[in-house]
Amino acid sequence: MAEPAGPRRIIAFTPQQSAAAARVPTGAATSEPRLLDRVRIAVRTRHYSRRTEKAYVAWTRRFVLFHGKRHPAQLGASEVEAFLSSLATEGQVAASTQNQALAAIVFLYREVLDLELPQLAEVVRAKRPLRLPTVLRRDDVARVLAQMSGTPWLVSLLQYGAGLRLLECLRLRVKDIDFAGHLVRVREGKGNRDRVAILPAVVRDALRVHLAEVKAQHERDLAEGGGFVELPTAIARKFPNAAREWGWQWVFPATRVYRDRESREVRRHHLHETVLQRAVKAAVAAAGLSVRAICHTFRHSLATHLLEDGYDIRTVHELLGHRDVTTTMIDTPVLNRGPSGVRSPADRLEGMLGLGGSGRRGEGERGGASGATWPGEPGELSGLLDNADSRGAEERGNRVWSRNLGREGEWRHVDIQTGTTRRGATNAGLPN
Template sequence: MRPALATVLPPLQAPRLLDQVRERVRYLHYSRRTEQAYVHWCKSFIRFHGLRHPRDMGAPEVQAFLTWLADERQLASSTHKQALSALVFLYTKVLQLGLPWVAELERPRVRRRLPVVLSRDEVTVVLTGMQGVHALLARLLYGTGMRINEALQLRVKDVDFSHQALIVREGKGGKDRVLMLPQTLVQPLRDQLAQAKLLWAEDAAQQRGGVELPYALERKYPQASTSWVWFWVFPQATHSTDPRSGVVRRHHLYDQTFQRAFKRAVMAAGIAKPATPHTLRHAFATHLLQDGYDIRTVQDLLGHADVATTMIYTHVLKLGGGAVRSPLDRLDPT
């Protein structure tokens, strides 16, 4: 007997299983990255079991796949958890099977790790070593604590110079939040918008397809995608094909391009830490706490749903023994 969930979700139209996964993800308004991850793990699960259909498999096959990921592939617990979430989604939301064993699957325990944090001097050296729009983007990440995708997806309308604010739309968890606009970035952002407007005008003159809009806004407001207010703050220099609609339009900067530029700057600075662009977000939070801002303020700026997530940065502040002097330093050097 199918659960009540089957009466809530509409019937799927796609004939192929992986396309059904995509269809259901989009119906539930999950992010594009979630769609890519779920499709990847469902495909891996099917290939692991010799292309058998998931409907013909059950708890033993799921557990065997997860065990292989943990033992043979040695995946991190967070990645292991993502694979499990994808399979639970497949069975409950796509196949809509009332299987009691789905709820009984053992969830991998995610261990909290101390984040990599750059010192203020290290941040200064890295930012100095970056050029052009990548330098501005890096300063924006450190100056506001935004995630890289939140910064890349900024629209013109989300920059409020009059209120010295930046608005993050549809951040992690689908939440909006307001961030301060660093004073030192006001003029660089104005210059960046001036450059972006040249690309927007070029697209308008060539009657390009505009930019991608969230949900059904493109149908509701047909002219919005080609308007200046919806244009990207950090547009890509070239056009690309939208993988969902097939429309050739201008995308925002690719995160991989920025990640490579950031990695080069870290290596050139001689910093022996596994720093990534997300490390700038860690540095933002840690340095605010060092400046005396309270944990709740930092939580709001980062967009954390639970203050426990933000508390991890208080542990970073304790590195070095919490100002305890080592007994070695008290020994007579002679």
């Protein structure tokens, strides 16, 4: 694509940067491979993920090709603005995609070329649509899970029960599961942040059975000369033998092994996310839901159900590992329960999932919520819930009334002003 017409705004170089830019070859035939290698080295030096490396290299290549293979050091802010604007106007990309391209270009100039970009005021920004996340009702969560089995079922239940992102769940190592403390340790989550999440009781037995099968598979891999997994860079350098240790193995390993190009080790990666995405899509369709639910919907549903159960927003914010909270979240009273003091909503589905005593659903099993019945609420509570919204709750004055889906014959009352929760039998009537 030809260089856009119009006034060109060159980056303000320092004398040292100008001298460095003058040494850059005019043609890109010899400079582009070297430039992309420099981007890779800079990303790896900062211990960014492989996905980040792949994305930054791809955006650098697109930026160079957009301007006729000219070296970025010879381009100015106007060329950067033209490239980013074209993504929105011609490429019709999402705002998140444009932001990723901007981050890659800023990284290229700042960390690779040692140049500082000025304020990019002329960029046409892609519009970010305001969409509310899809949230499933508790019975809908059970209906979807009832259509799943095996590893996809276990991953989805753990996603809902612990509020994990899909890749956070798939990247769990054996040592990250704390059965004694009922906790899951999330390493290098979104934003490269660690956190602790809850390990729901409804998951534990099934997870123990699953890990026993994974360990047997790992022992077979060891016997065949494999059993390696990819390690974080610092760990691999300091403890080279850890790649075959049981604690570093993936909780959800892939079904096939591969040979690493650099080390030539026979490794097993974690399960690919597309396996789960396809399984959830099929389960949602089989459950007959009209909403568009994906793997991440389990996480949104957990957050909503915790708030319905009376947990404060700050506790939910910490469990989910969000970077920031809104002013409303900050003003909410903090209960400081911590992960171990939170009962996961997934535990209320145990009777609906057909787990039995073993905590394991067999391959192809489709029992559980299909035959579940909800307890009846006689009298005033029954009429109230008949008119309730999709979450089974209704606001009356300054109070919210809702049924407790895990306990038959109870009402639950949450006072919005004080944050207190009261429970009682349905035959006693609603509180004043």
